[in-house]
Amino acid sequence: MPTKNHYAFVIDVTRCIDCRACLVACSVENSVPMDHTRIWVHDQQVQGEWPTLSRVFVPYNCMHCDHPPCTEVCVSGATYKDSTTGLVLVDQEACIGCGYCVEACPYGVRYIDQKRGVVDKCNACVQRLEVGLQPACVATCVGKARMFGDLNDPNSEVSVALQNAKSVTRLDYEKNGTDTDPNIYYLNLAETEGILSSDTFGQVAQTTLPRDPHYTISEEGWKKVAIPLVAVAMGATFLAQAVFFTKQLLEGEKDFED
Amino acid sequence: MPKTELSRLSRRNFLKLGAAAASAFAVGQFIPPPVARAARQSGALDENGSGYISTMCEMCVWRCGVRAKVVEGKVVKLEGNPEHSHSHGKLCARGQAGLMNTYDPDRVLTPLIRVGKRGEGKFRKATWSEALDEVAEAMLKIKNTYGPEAMVFSSTHNLSQPLFENLLYGFGSPNYGTQRSLCFNAMIVSNLITYGMEEPARDYSQLQYLILTGRNLTEAISTSETIDLVDSIARGAKVVYIDPRFTKTASKASEWLPVRPGTDLAFHLAMINVIISEKLYNTSFIDQYTIGFEQVSSAVLSYTPEWAATLTGIEADVIRRIAREFAAAGRYALAHNGWRTSNFINSFPTERAITILNALVGNWGMTMFPAAGEGGGGLGSPPQPPYPRISAQRLDGVPWMYPFVPLKIGVFQQMRDSIVEGKPYEAHGWFISRQNPVLSLPDRQKTLKAFNKMDFIVTMDILMNDTGWFSDVVLPEASYLERYDPLVPLGNQIFIRQPVIEPQGEAKSALWVYKELGTRLGLADFFQYKDEEDYIYQQLAPTGISLDELRLQGGVTVPSSGDSNIFKWSTPSGKVELYSATLQEDNFDPVPAWLDPPQPKAGEFYLLTGKVGQHTQFGTQNNQLLHKYQDVPRLWMAEEAAQNLGLKDWDMVEVTSPVGSVTVALEVTSAIRSDCVYLTPGFGHLSMALRTAYGVGASDSQLHVTYTDPISGGQALSQTFVSVKKA
Numbered sequence: 001m002p003t004k005n006h007y008a009f010v011i012d013v014t015r016c017i018d019c020r021a022c023l024v025a026c027s028v029e030n031s032v033p034m035d036h037t038r039i040w041v042h043d044q045q046v047q048g049e050w051p052t053l054s055r056v057f058v059p060y061n062c063m064h065c066d067h068p069p070c071t072e073v074c075v076s077g078a079t080y081k082d083s084t085t086g087l088v089l090v091d092q093e094a095c096i097g098c099g100y101c102v103e104a105c106p107y108g109v110r111y112i113d114q115k116r117g118v119v120d121k122c123n124a125c126v127q128r129l130e131v132g133l134q135p136a137c138v139a140t141c142v143g144k145a146r147m148f149g150d151l152n153d154p155n156s157e158v159s160v161a162l163q164n165a166k167s168v169t170r171l172d173y174e175k176n177g178t179d180t181d182p183n184i185y186y187l188n189l190a191e192t193e194g195i196l197s198s199d200t201f202g203q204v205a206q207t208t209l210p211r212d213p214h215y216t217i218s219e220e221g222w223k224k225v226a227i228p229l230v231a232v233a234m235g236a237t238f239l240a241q242a243v244f245f246t247k248q249l250l251e252g253e254k255d256f257e258d
Numbered sequence: 259m260p261k262t263e264l265s266r267l268s269r270r271n272f273l274k275l276g277a278a279a280a281s282a283f284a285v286g287q288f289i290p291p292p293v294a295r296a297a298r299q300s301g302a303l304d305e306n307g308s309g310y311i312s313t314m315c316e317m318c319v320w321r322c323g324v325r326a327k328v329v330e331g332k333v334v335k336l337e338g339n340p341e342h343s344h345s346h347g348k349l350c351a352r353g354q355a356g357l358m359n360t361y362d363p364d365r366v367l368t369p370l371i372r373v374g375k376r377g378e379g380k381f382r383k384a385t386w387s388e389a390l391d392e393v394a395e396a397m398l399k400i401k402n403t404y405g406p407e408a409m410v411f412s413s414t415h416n417l418s419q420p421l422f423e424n425l426l427y428g429f430g431s432p433n434y435g436t437q438r439s440l441c442f443n444a445m446i447v448s449n450l451i452t453y454g455m456e457e458p459a460r461d462y463s464q465l466q467y468l469i470l471t472g473r474n475l476t477e478a479i480s481t482s483e484t485i486d487l488v489d490s491i492a493r494g495a496k497v498v499y500i501d502p503r504f505t506k507t508a509s510k511a512s513e514w515l516p517v518r519p520g521t522d523l524a525f526h527l528a529m530i531n532v533i534i535s536e537k538l539y540n541t542s543f544i545d546q547y548t549i550g551f552e553q554v555s556s557a558v559l560s561y562t563p564e565w566a567a568t569l570t571g572i573e574a575d576v577i578r579r580i581a582r583e584f585a586a587a588g589r590y591a592l593a594h595n596g597w598r599t600s601n602f603i604n605s606f607p608t609e610r611a612i613t614i615l616n617a618l619v620g621n622w623g624m625t626m627f628p629a630a631g632e633g634g635g636g637l638g639s640p641p642q643p644p645y646p647r648i649s650a651q652r653l654d655g656v657p658w659m660y661p662f663v664p665l666k667i668g669v670f671q672q673m674r675d676s677i678v679e680g681k682p683y684e685a686h687g688w689f690i691s692r693q694n695p696v697l698s699l700p701d702r703q704k705t706l707k708a709f710n711k712m713d714f715i716v717t718m719d720i721l722m723n724d725t726g727w728f729s730d731v732v733l734p735e736a737s738y739l740e741r742y743d744p745l746v747p748l749g750n751q752i753f754i755r756q757p758v759i760e761p762q763g764e765a766k767s768a769l770w771v772y773k774e775l776g777t778r779l780g781l782a783d784f785f786q787y788k789d790e791e792d793y794i795y796q797q798l799a800p801t802g803i804s805l806d807e808l809r810l811q812g813g814v815t816v817p818s819s820g821d822s823n824i825f826k827w828s829t830p831s832g833k834v835e836l837y838s839a840t841l842q843e844d845n846f847d848p849v850p851a852w853l854d855p856p857q858p859k860a861g862e863f864y865l866l867t868g869k870v871g872q873h874t875q876f877g878t879q880n881n882q883l884l885h886k887y888q889d890v891p892r893l894w895m896a897e898e899a900a901q902n903l904g905l906k907d908w909d910m911v912e913v914t915s916p917v918g919s920v921t922v923a924l925e926v927t928s929a930i931r932s933d934c935v936y937l938t939p940g941f942g943h944l945s946m947a948l949r950t951a952y953g954v955g956a957s958d959s960q961l962h963v964t965y966t967d968p969i970s971g972g973q974a975l976s977q978t979f980v981s982v983k984k985a
Binding site: 012014015017018019020021023024025027028029034037046050051053054055056057136139140141142143144 | 334335336337338347348349350351353354355357358476477479481484485488489491492504506507508509510514516871872882883884886887927928929
């Protein structure tokens with residue numbers, strides 16, 4: 001369904017230096033609890049044979065999909081695709097914290113805020129967009145890797161970046177013939193080696209616009225990798241938290257079923 | 259679009275977070291906040307005390323411009339100031355996390371006086387007048403008994419430094435410790451010798467070819483320069499990165515050269531050899547603006563790429579190719595003179611070789627410029643008398659052991675050593691401001707030995723850092739978001755650091771503390787200002803700029819006072835000195851010559867040091883937001899080496915040097931040479947009052963052996979060799 005605006009993130013992975021300013025900025029802007037995060041920088045780790053090494057950092061967060069699996073499973077209607085902006089948002093007044101959407105998201109970008117009993121995730125800092133500011137992560141991005149804007153506007157920074165891109169990759173997730181059509185567009189990711197490579201997920205395609213879901217990962221693959229990916233990127237403290245979180249999530253769900 | 263609940267909820271949440279912390283500092287909560295009142299008057303805040311206030315960051319020494327979002331008297335978000343040339347609207351992770359330093363639940367918010375044994379961590383709360391009386395009394399007792407030189411003072415690179423200098427020089431002590439000898443003395447002194455200035459400015463706008471010698475710009479972040487680097491790479495500039503570690507900067511570079519530690523000098527000498535022997539240099543620049551080309555030419559004759567290859571582990575053909583590429587880029591090339599450059603005993607000639615490489619391609623006025631400087635700007639200052647004459651020698655050996663080290667930089671580790679040895683005289687008291695020598699100086703055990711010799715130690719900081727933990731009195735400083743600092747111009751601009759919230763608890767600005775203490779010490783004439791604002795009024799008086807205007811704008815542009823001729827240098831010859839008669843006079847090599855650094859024995863590793871993008875030195879590890887997003891600090895070791903020792907990833911290992919040992923988790927990685935290990939500094943805190951940082955990681959200062967470069971006074975921080983075994 002076309003929306004008035006088509007907000008999207010465009011991220012140039014060659015510019016990401018993994019400084020994590022975006023992570024801190026997001027946490028402060030959105031009062032993200034200390035044991036959770038809304039955004040990540042995935043570390044592809046050191047690849048290659050000494051001394052020809054490479055290492056690529058892939059920032060990610062909610063992909064604000066055109067066909068979001070999370071909205072379909074939401075029993076309260078709290079999670080919705082906004083008809084004006086195209087952003088996937090959570091109405092936390094309506095959210096009952098059941099966690100179905102957390103399970104349904106193939107990218108693992110949602111969490112349950114236990115204290116508030118609601119689901120939380122990246123909302124592209126709508127509170128900043130309303131007053132004409134960029135999302136906190138984009139505004140402070142030291143390497144200028146992160147861009148955000150309206151793809152319906154051909155002159156927006158993101159549209160221009162995509163038009164001039166050497167390669168554009170999306171982490172598309174396909175199930176039953178429908179793909180998520182995510183709205184994070186990666187520049188220069190196709191050329192890199194690493195976990196997000198053909199060995200793990202299938203074909204890596206180099207493409208330019210018009211875009212097709214060229215980069216499709218298997219459901220099993222992503223499910224297995226998503227949590228550890230997050231954990232590795234954050235180090236062991238976070239690993240413990242991720243495990244704790246997953247456990248809580250599973251136990252929470254059991255309670256719900258009982 | 260539907261308005262979400264998020265912003266409201268966020269605020270409520272944050273205030274809850276703040277309220278938990280606020281219980282510790284209830285004082286002042288019910289007084290009408292003057293900061294908010296002033297900011298409302300200037301128009302920065304609305305009637306609810308909400309809005310943006312411009313100020314400057316202090317999470318490292320780069321001082322980015324900040325716009326602080328204040329909601330009802332609380333700071334809730336920090337943004338980079340787009341008008342400030344150091345931030346360009348961005349803040350790094352540390353800058354973003356700055357408000358968590360201010361709201362750290364471990365903040366020290368009243369003066370504290372020790373009641374237990376030193377290092378036991380038992381203190382009682384005191385009033386300011388009680389604490390300052392005690393400090394003044396102890397300092398005067400030391401002065402009257404042993405002379406003013408028996409008090410040593412140390413503080414580092416901050417805006418209140420001029421008043422700190424008034425305190426120590428007014429008191430009559432020559433003993434002034436800064437951290438710089440643990441950082442970039444080699445770079446500073448070599449630039450002074452070659453260019454007559456501490457650090458020329460770098461310009462990336464036309465840059466085509468960059469050599470970074472251990473300048474890990476994406477992890478040791480200086481926001482604007484890090485942005486410049488990433489932009490240059492995106493533009494297609496070639497970046498050669500030399501480092502025994504495959505850092506994040508290495509991953510962005512066009513070419514990474516894993517040099518053997520301590521041999522960067524050989525690489526650069528061979529570069530000079532190729533450029534001169536193949537006549538690839540900029541003849542007109544050399545002829546017009548330099549002296550000593552002939553002496554350098556003959557000195558480097560034997561330093562062929564083949565010679566350097568055996569030392570550095572970098573192939574001769576690669577060195578030759580890079581020399582040719584560098585020279586071909588000519589004025590658009592830059593050999594970066596580094597940042598924390600004191601690594602080996604030969605770091606000074608290494609830095610000298612880098613300055614010469616730049617001169618050979620004549621990049622002055624293209625990629626290198628005179629430093630913008632921090633002086634001038636037409637600012638005034640309160641009147642003050644001349645300092646008393648100081649006849650005592652400095653304990654740090656400047657200038658009597660280290661003639662080339664500037665007095666305001668010093669040789670900190672030598673000061674500590676002289677205290678331990680009691681030579682040339684005994685020190686009895688130590689005043690430490692905003693610094694953590696217990697963790698920063700090499701050989702921590704020796705630093706604690708020096709502490710043990712002291713009759714009296716006082717530390718001023720926002721936290722009970724490791725140095726405060728071993729002090730007799732701890733003075734709570736207002737954080738950078740709570741106070742004014744003196745103005746320091748940046749080129750032709752003046753930016754202000756101003757409070758965006760009221761100081762919490764009893765915390766006070768350095769301007770206030772130095773004045774109050776100075777008055778008690780009979781030095782009131784050195785602090786002729788009523789309060790912080792009056793100090794800044796007096797600074798602004800000659801400029802016609804109003805404080806209100808500056809407060810609202812955050813920064814103003816003043817007429818440029820600089821000399822337009824950039825092709826002159828404050829060296830004895832007035833030219834770029836490839837050959838230095840000054841060095842010759844003191845029997846040091848007048849042109850850089852190879853100096854063989856020591857090497858680890860079989861079974862030992864070079865212990866490398868470095869930086870991570872989430873922390874600054876030894877002062878940010880307790881920041882909960884940075885803690886949240888930091889990597890667990892581990893000891894890096896190459897796969898091959900780990901295999902040989904039977905060690906696995908995450909094994910706890912014992913690392914032993916000639917002066918100490920630590921236990922830390924192992925990180926097996928392919929990102930480091932097999933003859934090296936690396937430990938992120940700044941962890942392994944001793945202060946149990948740092949509840950977030952305590953117990954995390956290990957301290958490399960516990961391992962570092964003290965080696966001082968005889969010319970620059972720099973501590974050779976990568977010259978310690980360690981053995982590693984399973985713990």
